[in-house]
Amino acid sequence: MQYYEDLVVGKLTRFGHYDVTREEVIEFARKYDPQAFHLDDDAAAATHFGRLSASGxxxxxxxxxxTVANLLGSKQAGLGSPGVDELRWVKPVYPGDTLRCESTLLEKRRSKSRPEMGILRNETRVYNQHDELVMSFKALGMVATRDPAGTD
Structure with missing residues (x-):
């Protein structure tokens, strides 16, 4: 198990492989973001996207x-997240794209009110198969400490 004490500020982690399918793009859009450029080829062709694109x-x-597959694979003692900052959709994602991630641990600190928990701040960048940045964000995460009485 990987705890707060095991995590190193500045560490870059590369992970993930996600094949974006047309069916999934349309299914997600129908349910959660039913804009025409996510649902219809002709409507999408008439926009700046030029073709059907995935919802951000x-x-x-x-x-x-x-991210979850990576955390489970590394057996990190994750406890959820209080939020995301600076979410940016940089480039459209299209059916046929393959996505991957890079994440850098920017900072970490022990929780003052919950000593069994550490607070992390990561920057995650998502790339397509051409190594083009398609999305980025900074997120806070919570992770268990091995020693609640410990210090940094």
């Missing part, structure tokens, strides 16, 4: 899927 919220959901 779908891109975030695909990123979350890769």
């Amino acid at each position: 919220w779908h891109t975030a959901a695909m990123t979350m899927s890769m």
